[in-house]
Amino acid sequence: MNEFWSRYARNRSAVMGLGILVLVIFMAAIASLIFPDDPFRLAGIPLSVPGANGFFLGSDTLGRDVASGIAHGAKTSLLIGLVATFAAVFIGIIFGAFSGYYGGLVDDILMRITEIFQTIPSFVFAILLVAIMKPSIESIVIAITVVSWPGVARLVRGEFLSLKNREFVQACHTIGMSDMRIIVREILPNCLSPIIVVGSLMVATAILIESGLAFLGLGDPNIMSWGFQIGAGRTMLRSAWWVCTFPGIAILVTVLAINLVGEGLNDALNPRLREGN
Amino acid sequence: MKHKLLDIKNLFIQLPAGADRQYAVQEVNLELARGETLCVVGESGSGKSLTARAVMGLLPAPHVQVTQGEIGFNGEDITKVNYDRLRQIRGSEISMIFQEPMTALNPVMSIGAQIDEVFRYHVNMSGAERAKQAIKLLDDVHLPNPEQIMRAYPHELSGGQRQRAMIAMALALKPKILIADEPTTALDVTTQAQILKLISEMQLASDTGVLFITHDFGVVADIAHRVAVMQQGLVVESGTVEQVLNNPVHPYTQALIGAVPSLNPRKARPRSKTPVLSVQGVSKTFGGGSGLFGFGVAAREVKAVKNVTLDLCRGETLGIVGESGSGKSTLARCIIRLMDTDCGKISIDGVQVNELSRAAMRPWRTKIQMVFQDPFASLNPRIKVGNIIAQGPVTQGIDKAEADARARELISIVGLDERSFNRYPHEFSGGQRQRIGIARSLALKPEILIADEPVSALDVSIQAQILDLLEEIRDRMHLSMIFITHDLRVAAQVCDRLAVMRYGEVVETGATADIFAKPEHSYTRDLLAAVPGKDWKVSS
Known part of the structure; x- marks a missing residue:
């Protein structure tokens, strides 16, 4: 563990990314303490500039507090990002593991299914799914999961293809081990590193998709999110810049931080780079 | 006074901090004369390849570099020459062939184009002349159909043919020194014999000095004039091939030669009939069939x-x-x-x-x-040694405690420390890992x-x-x-x-x-x- 950390810490920007990410998580965790009121509440004079009328980051057209929205929105973004990523990684591992391990007809069928999902532009597909299912936090998570798992499936399939012919797997066959056990206990642990890296980057993509959906008015109407804030303020962009800008910066910083962490994990977990230095 | 062709004096090559020893190569002194074959023998990690690379100026700088000593080439110190001169030396005066010709050749360039490069960068010749030279070279290394080979890509040739093409390329400019780094290790024995014969043939034709890196004493016996034995970065013994092979002085050389299996078959044991x-x-x-649902090509x-x-x-x-x-x-x-x-x-x-x-x-x-x-x-790599060995019995339905006991017993039978049980495979050397593999195969009796x-x-x-x-x-x-x-x-x-x-x-x-x-x-x-x-x- 210490060794892992020292390798991770060699990448300075990854450490910075981790710092920012911890800060965002902290903000989401204490949102209800600093802003105990509902972020949708009309808290005061509409369109107050930042700093005026007790609004640290200003207020929007209906007098909602932008700072409160960002704090509460962090919860939504992180929650959706994490849940959707876990679900996508789970499905992707199942598809990738079976198609890579068994090959042949199983591989053909599973990969053709995967390709159907890959051929549809992911954001359009996500809009379509949310529109069909009615906007709610569940439907957004489902939509993001559905558009993100094929990448994981492809990755896991590739890893399984290369690992299944290794001699240690053949040794398991010679002692009569069952396929399920070989897949779960022998091969899967050996492809965790790339899965973790891709997963960490997927969290960032999920946050972006969620913001995009909310911006288009397809977010859950009862839950505050960064995309919703930007969407609500876009008509006032020239007269009240702060309504869109601060949630935008929040998205930018968070996604950047997660990307940096993913990159750092990649460097730390990639055995080739490890040898190089 | 006439300079020696290659004269390595008191060479030290430093390894990066954190490596298992400070110097890859220490106090190495080697000499090579025209028309002579010097074999550098040693086991993996002995520093023999790095020595060869230092002569070519191919050390992976800045992590690994020459810190002391000199490499004299016709009186010139290769460790001190500037980069342009080094480029000139490489290829035209000293050239190298590698162990794995598939990775040493560029897979997306035809053999002809790759030989052509050697001429283009070093001598001034017209395209047609270069092509003629290249075909002659391929013919010299006894490749069938040189014109066809010129157009072929590396993957279209067999391992032996690729190595011949590499040799043709290395000898294109009639270098004074040929460095061969385990050039036959990846080849079959019959191909190996042909390649070794080819190298000595080419050497004889142009009086080249050959620095031959190998781990195989059989190869040494076949081609060497002189031998240097390396262990842990030190040259422990050097001399003529007769001296070193037949009367080794250093205990390490004796052990190495003693470990070479003899070609005399052992006595057959009484054979059962069942x-x-x-x-x-x-x-x-x-x-x-391949492709979509087996319908492809x-x-x-x-x-x-x-x-x-x-x-x-x-x-x-x-x-x-x-x-x-x-x-x-x-x-x-x-x-x-x-x-x-x-x-x-x-x-x-x-x-x-x-x-x-x-x-x-x-x-x-x-x-x-x-x-x-x-x-x-x-x-x-993710499973502890004890569990790797016990896996077999456990899968066959023997209970865990008994399987573990059997694994511990096998660990001692194959001559490993009993603490190995709780370690991961990466903590062991190749030979130890092979012992673990043997223990695993025995676990099911x-x-x-x-x-x-x-x-x-x-x-x-x-x-x-x-x-x-x-x-x-x-x-x-x-x-x-x-x-x-x-x-x-x-x-x-x-x-x-x-x-x-x-x-x-x-x-x-x-x-x-x-x-x-x-x-x-x-x-x-x-x-x-x-x-x-x-x-x-x-x-x-």
């Missing part, structure tokens, strides 16, 4: 094993020898049911097993086990052990230890063994009987001593003739 395993008319073909069919019939008697060791692509590993994998046979019959103790379903096969798995070639790929090139990835001294270990456990556990190898020296020491395979067929079987004394098939004769250093008798 076959424990019989293989009858087994064939295996790869290839067939049909892949090339390869008949890996053709109608093989073999018997293994109780307590004997049957060697299967052959070159790469002869189907010996495929046969082993068919026998142990890692692959299904196309036709034929494989029986253990008289019961046919190759048609059994996976579930029905499971109890038979305990009868037959395998030791794999690559000690680094054959152990799961098999009757038959298939060893697929178990020592070919190991250094010669480790190789001798593992062979001794296999011998010991075979007697102790009354195993019958199938021993697959490409190395006839190893086969001579281990096997009671031999089966020689070529292109998927068994061309000859018989007692080891008989085959060595009077080979019947012409291919067996070729194989025996190609063994490096066959005229050099190991005195032990």
Whole structure:
């Protein structure tokens, strides 16, 4: 563990990314303490500039507090990002593991299914799914999961293809081990590193998709999110810049931080780079 | 005074901090004269390759660099010359051939274009002239159809042909020194013999000095004029080939030479008549349909094993020898049911097993086990050694505590520290890992052990230890063994009987001593003739 950390810490920007990410998580965790009121509440004079009328980051057209929205929105973004990523990684591992391990007809069928999902532009597909299912936090998570798992499936399939012919797997066959056990206990642990890296980057993509959906008015109407804030303020962009800008910066910083962490994990977990230095 | 062709004086090459030793190479002194072959011998990690790379100025700077000493080349110190001069020297005055010609050649350039590059960067010649020169070179290295080879890409040539092309390229500008870094290690013995002959032929033609890096004393005996033995970065002994091979002074050299298996087959042991395993008319073909649901272009069919019939008697060791692509590993994998046979019959103790379903096969798995070639790929890096060994019994339904006890016992039988139980495979060296692999294969108390090139990835001294270990456990556990190898020296020491395979067929079987004394098939004769250093008798 210490060794892992020292390798991770060699990448300075990854450490910075981790710092920012911890800060965002902290903000989401204490949102209800600093802003105990509902972020949708009309808290005061509409369109107050930042700093005026007790609004640290200003207020929007209906007098909602932008700072409160960002704090509460962090919860939504992180929650959706994490849940959707876990679900996508789970499905992707199942598809990738079976198609890579068994090959042949199983591989053909599973990969053709995967390709159907890959051929549809992911954001359009996500809009379509949310529109069909009615906007709610569940439907957004489902939509993001559905558009993100094929990448994981492809990755896991590739890893399984290369690992299944290794001699240690053949040794398991010679002692009569069952396929399920070989897949779960022998091969899967050996492809965790790339899965973790891709997963960490997927969290960032999920946050972006969620913001995009909310911006288009397809977010859950009862839950505050960064995309919703930007969407609500876009008509006032020239007269009240702060309504869109601060949630935008929040998205930018968070996604950047997660990307940096993913990159750092990649460097730390990639055995080739490890040898190089 | 005339300068020596190559004169390495007091060379130190530093390794980056955190490596297992401070210097890769220490106080190395080597000399090479015109027309002479100097063999640098040593086991992996002895610093022999880095020494060769230093001569070419190819050290992976800045982590690894020459810190002291000089490399004199015709009176010029290569470690001090500027980059332009170094480029000039490389290729035109000193050139190098590598171990793996597939990775040393650029896969997306034709052979002709790659040879052309050598001329283009070093001499001023017209395109047509360059092409003519290139064709002549390919002809010199005895490649058939030079015009066709010029247009060929590396993957279209065989390993031996690629190495010939590499040699043609290396000798294009008639360099004064040729550095050969294990140029035949990746090749089959018959090809190796041809390449070695080619190198000495070319050397004779243009009076080149050859610095030949190898780990194989057989090769040394065949081609060297002088020998330097390296251990842990130090040259422990050097001298003429007769001195070093026949009267080694340094204990390390003596140990290395002592570990080289002798070509005299050992005495056959009394053979029992009861076959424990019989293989009858087994064939295996790869290839067939590919692409979407099998409708794509049909892949090339390869008949890996053709109608093989073999018997293994109780307590004997049957060697299967052959070159790469002869189907010996495929046969082993068919026998142990890692692959299904196309036709034929494989029986253990008289019961046919190759048609059994996976579930029905499971109890038979305990009868037959395998030791794999690559000690680094054959152990799961994420599982502790104790569990790797205990896995077999646990899978076969023996309870965990008993399986663990058996694993501990096996760890001590194969000569490892008992604390190994709780360690991960990466903490062990290649030889130790091979011991773990052997322990794993014994955990199910098999009757038959298939060893697929178990020592070919190991250094010669480790190789001798593992062979001794296999011998010991075979007697102790009354195993019958199938021993697959490409190395006839190893086969001579281990096997009671031999089966020689070529292109998927068994061309000859018989007692080891008989085959060595009077080979019947012409291919067996070729194989025996190609063994490096066959005229050099190991005195032990």
